[in-house]
Amino acid sequence: MKANRANSNRNIIMNLFLSAILSVISFAGANAQKTQAVANSPVNTVTYVGTVDEHVNFLLNYDNEANEKYVVIVSNASGKTLYEEVYSDRKLTKIFSVPVDFGNVTFTIAAYRNKADKKFQVVTERKVVEEVTIKKP
Numbered sequence: 001m002k003a004n005r006a007n008s009n010r011n012i013i014m015n016l017f018l019s020a021i022l023s024v025i026s027f028a029g030a031n032a033q034k035t036q037a038v039a040n041s042p043v044n045t046v047t048y049v050g051t052v053d054e055h056v057n058f059l060l061n062y063d064n065e066a067n068e069k070y071v072v073i074v075s076n077a078s079g080k081t082l083y084e085e086v087y088s089d090r091k092l093t094k095i096f097s098v099p100v101d102f103g104n105v106t107f108t109i110a111a112y113r114n115k116a117d118k119k120f121q122v123v124t125e126r127k128v129v130e131e132v133t134i135k136k137p
Helices: 002-032
Strands: 037-041 044-052 055-063 070-076 081-087 091-099 105-111 117-122
Touching: 044 117, 055 070, 055 105, 070 091, 081 091
Parallel strands: none
Antiparallel strands: 037 044, 044 055, 055 091, 070 081, 070 105, 105 117
């Protein structure tokens, strides 16, 4: 009876240990993909830079080659505008923080005069990683 109980406990501990290892490997894989750029050209990019306090942060780099006013619009999947601002900077580098609950977002950079635009669609996928810790009493 004691041998069966010992084998059962050993199996439980081994399963928990393997689960912990798989969780750590999955977590490391998720972190390895942390910086993904969505770009039309090397100077115009939207890059994921991390998640802080339930907000997803993106870095927008935009080179205003035409050197004229432009509008930056951030909207959610349903088209609701989350952020809109007019800029005239030659080079724009700005971090945008979007709540995780908003899901997929679109960054639109539109020329102020002729309404020509560049769009960056950001598709977010949230994965939960369970971490198991085993401590010896």
